[in-house]
Amino acid sequence: MSNPLEERFRRSWFEHLSRLREVEAACAPEIEGDPALRYSVPRIVCIGEESSGKSSTLERVAMMSVFPSDERLCTRVPIELRLRHRDRESLAKEEERFRDGYVVMKMAPGEDSKLNADVSSQMHPDEVPAQVRTWMEELVAAANGKVTGVTDDRIIIELYSPLCVNLDLIDLPGIVAGSIPGEPTDMMDRTRNLSASFLNDKAHPHTFVIAVASAREARIRNSQAMELVQRYNKVQFTIGALTMADLSADSRRESPYTRLIERLNAQADDTPELGLGYVALKNRDTVTATRENQSREELEKANQDEKEWFAEHLSGHTERCGIESLVDRLVQKVDEYTRGPWIVAERERIETELVKVRQELSDMGEFLPNDLNELISYFSSEIEKQCKPSFETLLEFVPTVTSGSAGLQDIYDAANFTIWQHSDIHSLMPSISPTTLKTFDGRMFYGEPTFTKRWSPFVKITHKHLFGQDTQTPETPSHASSNGVWTMRRDAINTISDHFNQTFCNGSLLFVGRRCSYDDDGCGGDKLVGFFITQDMIQQRRHDIQTMLAALGKRVPTDNRSPWTKRENHESDSQDSNSQSPNNVGTGTGFDFAPNLFTQRAERGPFRRARRSTRGGLEQDGEVVVLYHPARPAFRAKLEISEDLEKYYENVLHLRESVVRIFQTNARAFFKSSITDVLDVLKAKDARFSVFFESLSVILDDWCEVCVRNVTTEFAEWLTRTGAVSENRDAHFQITASYFTNSITRKMREMIFFHYADSSIAKVFESGELNEIMRRHCDEHNIDVDDLYVENCVEQRKKAVMKMEMLTTMKNSLHQIFTSEVDEQSNEQLPNTPEADAAPVPTLSHSLSRTSI
Template sequence: MASTSSDVAHQVTPAPSVLASELLDRIDSVRKLGVNHLISLPQIAVVGDQSAGKSSLLEAISGISFPKDKEMCTTFATQIVMAKGASFAAKVTIDPDPSNISVGLPVPKSPLDVAAVIEEAKNLMSEGNSNLIIADKILTIELTGPNYPRLTLVDLPGYVQSVIKGQSETIIEDIADIVDRHLKDERTITLAVIPANKDLATNVVVGKVDKLGSNGARTLGVITKVDVIDAGEEEAVLEILHGRRCDFGLGFHAVRNRNWAEVNGSLSTEELLVKEAQFFARAPWSQLDKSMKGIVSLRSKLVEILHNHVEKELPGLTTELHTILDGKTAELRRLGDAITTDTQKRMLLITNARDFMKSYEAFVDGLYTYATTNPKTEFFLRARLQALNEKFYESILRHIGDTLEKAAIEQMIKEFRGRELAGFPLYHAFIQLVRINLNPWLDIATKHVEATCTEVQKTLRQLVQDVVHPTLVRAFTLVADTFVHTIKDGMMAEVLEMHIDERTPLTYNHYYTQHKVTASNKEYDIEDMILHVKAYLKTASKKFIDAVCMYAIERRLFRLGIPALSDALLGIDPGVIKESMQVVQTRNKLQGEITKLREALSVFY
């Protein structure tokens, strides 16, 4: 038997529990704060291509009209917030709206007035460019009335397949980016609008849901335009509705789209619902369960889905809000307060220099946990210097006596012979052999100093980035680089002097006297000379290695260098402290985000 107007009019969507209704109110309040770019919120997002019947579906659910312009597509998200009320009331706003441009929007007096207000709001949002992609704002339509369910839907721009005159060349990609981002979001239930008169296999939404939307686990498919399919195609549509051709986690639902005459005519919402009920009462649609067809049952289904989803997501949502707030607060703390006065600048310089030097000294001494910054292995300077010193030691030892060839030594003994009596060692030949073997040491020591300075400079630069206030990074980096270059020049000069000193053999080290060889009775004992030279080089190498490491590096770079670096940092002109526009904008943005996040949390407590 066909449904009457009275039957359908009284098919009111079940009221949600008080708790569920309050939770939805809170989620909507948080969404109005404009924190969508910071955290995803539980929602039902309506997705479809341009010709899927999305607008007609939303009009049937909400009872209002949307602007009709076949040449243009929606380029922003629209949030429809429905709630029960004694009589019809509507309000259209733009969220977030720091400039209060929504204030001038008229208040719709009836459902038919809403379309004109939406068009006016769209012009305000896009500043006259109707094809401008607006990703950071939401058009919110609040509706109350006696027959409205407590339900919120977010209508996303429809996928477009081609660009028409006047549209941006990137509109296809831009809209896809907005919609795809929602499909990927684990907190989004997707209401996929699929026209019955189009091939399911080529439907862009079905492909996107399979790829991005957890294989449809969070998706409810709404099959539209079942009333315009050709005769004989009903069975294929029923196959879809029963999940035999496509598997969506939340199933499928069929609705009858309103034709042009019905949309633009004088039929009431109740009369339109009666026509839909009559359509689905006929075969083959009559075989469908009531919960799978019609706007009234779809409303009930959406209310239940959304309420369950919000209750499920709430604990994780509040935890994530706290985590994001903590992160933003830490970012703001690192930026510090705005710096304007000379006293503030001087105090900032002193504080940063103190913290910087404390960390640097800790890394130099190997006391890594004493640093003011979190210890990272790339800051462990002493460990890297120890490895360099060991490599330096091994390199020097490898060059002891490696050029002492007997034939060359015999020739040198003959060339350097003086008045020495037979059996006396030739001192000048000894000196020359020592010098030949010492030559590689200068290059090895020079490379060691360069490698050490490179590590020091790397640590200083990393510390600057990690510890120093952004306004002082450039000045601290310049001082650190100048310090390393200056100290390196002094170290190189000192290493050269040490090497020159070693070219004139002299030692009182007992190691040499214990290991020197007693001269034989041979006039030119080559073996004796080799042993004398090797014994001396081993003695000299110990002295040279220690001198380079202790006096050139430790004394100049650290014992004397650390106070010099500290003085240089404190000598920076506080006048260089000037926050860049980027820092100012970042601080303002963080302060705004922190305020919104705190307001969002306060909604739930």
């Protein structure tokens, strides 16, 4: 007797599936394990409740005894039976005992398993049941501590035989409603979830289901297998197998099998509708001493007994009875589905995978240099854009030598406040708008504290020295003028000038301003409103100073409390009752202004709310305060020529070394930053060439040191030539209104700026000089020049290209196999593969062809 599954496949799409398997076998070994390079052909999953006859049914479908069975829970792990056709000629090359086929078994533990994967050698099919039982017990014990319960680890059985079958059959542990002693208490959840994982497997959308239920059940609808099929939308792909039909007789009825016939004809009220209908099966007794040694002849005899029994008891319904009927109907539907919707779905899947691979190759970069010259030219355009000198960038690295404080954070009440930036200043200077204030020396507001002294409040010039009542209206309160604004005192500029001459040294800088709330007129947020004054401005730009003071007076609130203080009334109770009045402003010493100048600040911008304090300082935020930034004491020290010439020259040398050291440090920081920016830009363009970038980094570091050495030497020579640290010291170190810096700092910036332009990295790229430098570097460090233009992802690209070629072959083969062949068995022309924009050509039943996969 022949295998019923084989008979059906001989007149089905077996030849086409065999050709697809041949295409899969041509996959390159390097990417053999990629699931995308396997046709997602339909598979058959058998689900059902415990001891409902699942394993017995699948064995009779495959005509192979492989599934262990006993009175308790038999199948404890998913078992995949992969039937693969091998012609007898190829099998003849194997051992004599394998002339009818052989098996290779694989243990496939899950991600959390404590066991390693294992593969058996070739074995005879009769050896399979014992090996299945051994592996199953090992997997269950490793997962649960003892041989009880179930696990999602898999056992794969690959059968290679002359049978004209290429199909995957999967047997799952039976679903149970409860646990017995010794088993995990969540057995129902475990078994249900395991079956559900195969029905809802996104990686295998083309899954047909054999839903097994005992014909003895009073209500088929109570079967958990039926509920899972409905839950995961597999109704149209499911055939119901009503097992143990010979035990379903109802002696209360005139015809004992009437209920079974109603279920097969979909007339029973307890039978859910399934897309592939129902068949009845008569199972053999599997609980026998020779269970694991049953031969193919015994399975054939069981099938024959079943056929004779149905002919006797259900003679008018044999087309829906028996294993042959189950196989015939299942294979027919799989065949129809595969020739119709599956072709469209599989082409779409392959095309989606091709899109992913193309994107992967695109992400790697399309440029592949043939030599070092091509690679350097490839990056030259980015270098040219990046290497233009920027004065604004230079300000960040070369602060004013005698200024450039660490910011105004000293005036805060606590640490960890945001350092002031130039954007926090609202300038009243007529020639400098807030948008162009960045041209100031940025280090006036933040910088390295090791280079500079911080800002300090100057207590000798206070609000009352600059603003007061108009002399024409003595009755006006001292804190405001008659027209509602503060009036600038006529002697305000002279007061500033006198203090510059008497108190401030050359190189000092004053800031005159006030804190401005976000709702004051003209302020775009929490800022300092004011302006800077240098000594040369007092001498040359008195009118500008007068204009700026007048503008500042118009912005000062006239009431006793600023808008900030009004918003903070709920905090005023904690204020010291001995707070000073406006007329007492500035009587403190040292940093007494510091904790009070900006105490009531909003939680926005660069400010954070700080503890309110009135300790000897300014309570009202709106009043004007004068801050000064003194010159560095070391640079303003007298260097008078005396009889002690040795001491004089030592002082000059020390000053010169200090300035050169500062210049060298700043220059190195600037060039280093430029190198980092260049490498970042090039890597952002294409970071595949790691050897090239490693070598370029070393070369640019050498370039940096050469630049620093050359420009430092040039600067030191300039100091000597001009006497900038000796007799002309005051002229070079004094801060002026020109960018609020001094001439020695401007010279530093000028030298670095032009040296960077003259020694541009872009010129090294464009001139071809970098090529020779690279080659010399490779010789010195034993680097193969060819490695410079080899991308990091060579192997990744190779695999991606191979995968794209394989997917293209799969796509083309799919088209050729299903459009140019004539089914020899049915002598019917197969439908053409639909184009991407055409509707699929369905040959399956109406309900199945409409199902979306």
